Amino acid sequence: MKIGKNIKSFALVLAFAVTTSAFVGCGGVSDTQMLQLNNLKAEVNSLKAESQSLKQERESLQKSIAEKNAKLEECKKVTEETKANLKKMKKQ
Numbered sequence: 001m002k003i004g005k006n007i008k009s010f011a012l013v014l015a016f017a018v019t020t021s022a023f024v025g026c027g028g029v030s031d032t033q034m035l036q037l038n039n040l041k042a043e044v045n046s047l048k049a050e051s052q053s054l055k056q057e058r059e060s061l062q063k064s065i066a067e068k069n070a071k072l073e074e075c076k077k078v079t080e081e082t083k084a085n086l087k088k089m090k091k092q
Contacts, residue, residue, distance in 0.1 A: 029037075
């Protein structure tokens with residue numbers, strides 16, 4: 001009976017050891033993987049900064065375009081008024 005308990009205890013300890021080593025072996029991160037992860041994080045941060053910069057540039061360009069379109073509309077309006085005044089002068 002005592003031998004059976006010893007075998008069961010040994011089997012239990014062995015199963016625990018195998019399970020623990022499997023978790024440790026599968027869950028570890030190598031230095032190379034950690035370096036790759038850090039490089040990817042740095043690249044993501046760089047791309048986010050670039051994205052923000054491009055968004056600001058786009059907003060600036062859109063503002064500039066809106067201002068130029070407003071000037072063009074004003075010029076168009078002045079041109080139409082000038083044409084209308086010229087027609088009035090020709091009729092007189």
